[in-house]
Amino acid sequence: MELIDRLPVSLEAGEIARRLRLRAGRPGSAQLQDVIELAESKIHLRAVYEISYVGTKNAESVEVGGVVLRSRVLRRNLGRAQKVFPYIMTIGPELEKTAASIGDLLKQYYLEEIANIVLERGVAWLSGWLGERWGFPGLSNLSPGSLEDWPLTEQRPLFSLFGGKEKVIGLALTDRFLILPRKSVSGILFPSEEGFTACRLCPRETCPSRSAPYDESLAAENQ
Ligand code: SF4
DSSP states (O other), X not given: OEEEOSOOXXXXXXXXXHHTTXXXXXTTTTTXXXXXXXXXXXXXXXXXXXXXXXXXXXXXXXXXXXXXXXXXXXXXXXXXXXXXXXXXXXXXXXXXXXXXXXOOHHHHHHHHHHHHHHHHHHHHHHHHHHHXXXXXXXXXXXXXXXBTTBOGGGHHHHHXXXXXXXXXXXXXXXXXXXXXXXXXXXXXXXXXXXXXXXXXXXXXXXXXXXXXXXXHXXXXXXX
16 A cells, blocks of 8 residues: 655645636625645655455456456456556545534535535545556546445445555545545546546536536446
C-alpha cells in the first residue's frame, strides 16, 4: 500500500461560488471566503492506493489483485487493462466535526459542498499524478455506489485489497458499507483511451457533481 499525505489540492473561491451558484451580492456570498478559510484549516486530504493487476474476467465480474469485483461496467472497461490503482481518499474527520458544531445551516451546507469538491479534485489530482508516474496518458475512475451496476456493497471487496492497512489514516468501513470518516471516497483508477466517466451511464437528473451528460444508448450497451 502506498500513502500520500496532504494531496496538493487548493480551494478556489471562484470555482466554489460557481458550484454553489453564488453570485456577488447574493445572500451568503459575503460569508463564502470565511467558510473557505475555515474549511482549509480543517481539511487534511490523504489517500492510500495499491498497484494491482487484472486477473480472470467473467461476463459480470473481474479479478483485481486476486479479489473478485462484481460489475459488468468495470469488467468491460478493464477489458485490455493490466495494471490498475484501487484507492481510498479522505479529508479526515475535522471538517465534519466543525460543521456539526455550527448552528448555521447555510454554513453547514457550504462546508458539505466544499468537502465534495475537494474530494473530486483530489481524485482528479491522483489520477493525473499516477498517470504521469506510470506512463498512462489518461486514467479513468469508477467508485462503488456510483452506478447500480457496482453497488455500495462492493466497498467490502475493494477494501479487502488494502488488508486493513487503510486504518493507518483512520479509515474504516461500516456494516452498511459506508466509509468513516464520512467525507471519503474509494474507487479504482484504470487506463482508458476513450476516457470513461460514470456520469454518462447515470440517469440521475439533479446532481451538482455531474461531469458529462447522460448517454442513454451507452447506458443500454452496458446493461
Ligand atoms: S451524475 Fe452525479 S451521481 Fe451520477 S455518476 Fe455522475 S457524479 Fe455520480
